[in-house]
Amino acid sequence: MRNREAGNFGVELAIVLTIIAIAAVAIIPSVVDVLEVNRDKGAAEQVASLVRLARQYAISTGIQYDVRLTGTTVQVACTTGVAGCPGTLPSEPLTTVIHDATLVSADGTALDGSSANAIQFLRTGGLVGATQRDVVVRYDGPQNRFCSHVTVSVPGRIAQTAPDKIAPSSACP
Secondary structure, eight states: OHHHHHHHHHHHHHHHHHHHHHHHHHHHHHHHHHHHHHHHHHHHHHHHHHHHHHHHHHHHHSSOEEEEEBSSEEEEEEOTTSTTOOTTSOOOOOEEOGGGOEEEETTSOBOBSOTTTOEEEOTTSOBSSSSOEEEEEEEEOSSOEEEEEEEEOTTOOEEEOOOEEEOTTSOOO
């Protein structure tokens, strides 16, 4: 009788381990999606916080500030060529966007770090120009592409959208 009980324990253990393995295989894609969403969200939060910092610098110093963007970097500095922009004002070093995320303009054009693509804040905290600025933060995961938007309105309000999951070869909306 003891041998049968010992054999049943082995079968029961094998069944439990099989159920755990099946559950793990079912959960892994969801965990990967959550990690990818959080990577895109983290990169978008990084960009939004640097934009907020530039706005705060513009308000506190009373001088126009730029956020210069390239495909993978962000830099905050006072606008060169504007009166009162010495090298001693607060600025941030060139920052690489985390998680290998990519930055593009809302219309899909590449960002090259030029003043034409910069987000520029007046000393009042509002934007230079009469149109809002929208930067797309794109994270390409192994299976999907995720896109978030950092939008700056003309009065200087900064908003960030939740990541959208799209097909890997699709353009961000």
